[in-house]
Structures are given as C-alpha cells and as structure tokens.
Amino acid sequence: GENVEQHPSTLSVQEGDSAVIKCTYSDSASNYFPWYKQELGKRPQLIIDIRSNVGEKKDQRIAVTLNKTAKHFSLHITETQPEDSAVYFCAASIKGGGADGLTFGKGTHLIIQP
C-alpha cells in the first residue's frame, strides 16, 4: 500500500517568514496530492491540492510543488500570519490493494511566533 512520510513534525517560524512542509510517497501510481489544515478541535479542511500532471499550483500565500521523479511534494506558505498556526496534513491517493482513497502523513504542527 501507499506510505506517506511528512516532515518536520513541528515547525516554528516568525510571523511574516515563510514555512515549508515536505512529504514523500511510495506508490508511483498515486496521482492526487491534497493538503489539509486542522485547527485545534476542528475538522481537517482542504486548503490546496495538486495532480500528477502539474508541477506547481499556487493560491494566494500558499503553493504546492510536486516532483514525480523523486516522489515528493511540498507545501509553501509565504508571509505567515498568526491564523496559519495549525496542524497540516499531506495525503496521496491510492487505489486498489484494499483501499481506494487517501493515505495521510502524520502531520506537521506549524507554530507562528509573533
């Protein structure tokens, strides 16, 4: 099955600086890579996603890059703000082998220091 590794587990940055979270996946057949943000006590919410036929996607201050050859993808947040503090999860799509859906990384706790 798919295995998704996410790093770092905790990331502390100064407000206004950039943050980068990295994920690797194992199944070369995976073709969809979403990122979720989860605030304390809330449900995970989709913030951006990318498909394997695209190398980069941007939405205002957040962007995702994908390197299919190396099987890794990254979330980039620029000009970080206090409301960016949350846990972020990456995921990769899987099909077959007993599970059609998403495999998630273990999460990165992003802390924005004032």
Next chain:
Amino acid sequence: DAGITQSPRHKVTETGTPVTLRCHQTENHRYMYWYRQDPGHGLRLIHYSYGVKDTDKGEVSDGYSVSRSKTEDFLLTLESATSSQTSVYFCAISVQGWDYGYTFGSGTRLTVV
C-alpha cells in the same frame, strides 16, 4: 460543509460494550470514509464505502465493522470496545470521486474506559 454530520459528538463507553457511530450526508455522494485520528499517527483509514452495501477495509480495520444500507448513512461499529479504540473518529465524503478532495465531518470523540 457538503451536508455531512456525525453523531454522537462525544461518547464515553465501557470496555467490552458495542458502540455505533453514525455519519450522515445529505447530497448522495458515492464515496464515504471512516478515519481515526490519534496523536503521532495522523489520520488512518478504517473502512470505506463506494456505494450502498459496497464497503471495504482500510489500514486499521481490526475490531471495526461498517454498514451502508442507504446512500446517506455510513455506520461504524465497534463490536466490543477496547481502550486502544479511544480516539477521535472522522467521517469523510468525497464529492467527486475517490481521488478528489474530501470533506470531513466534525468528528466523534470516543473514550473507552
């Protein structure tokens, strides 16, 4: 959010008792999922469904069963709850298909004592 609700929101139960969690959606989406979330483990897939009476196991299915007799309801049952099943359980639906983004329910916090 895409009309997905989970019940109950919180539950405390005793070891060995059966427990059923409910996920209800209002928009007839085909794919539904149950995940559990534990510190240090992220979100792990328990079971999923791709239609009425079509269900399959995920990564951590031992000790859990599911049923989907109607499109809108996906039930997760712990046949005999154990302390290791203390967790937050999230239901999710996929609006467009298995390889599209999910919308999650608000979660059920289950404590087994």
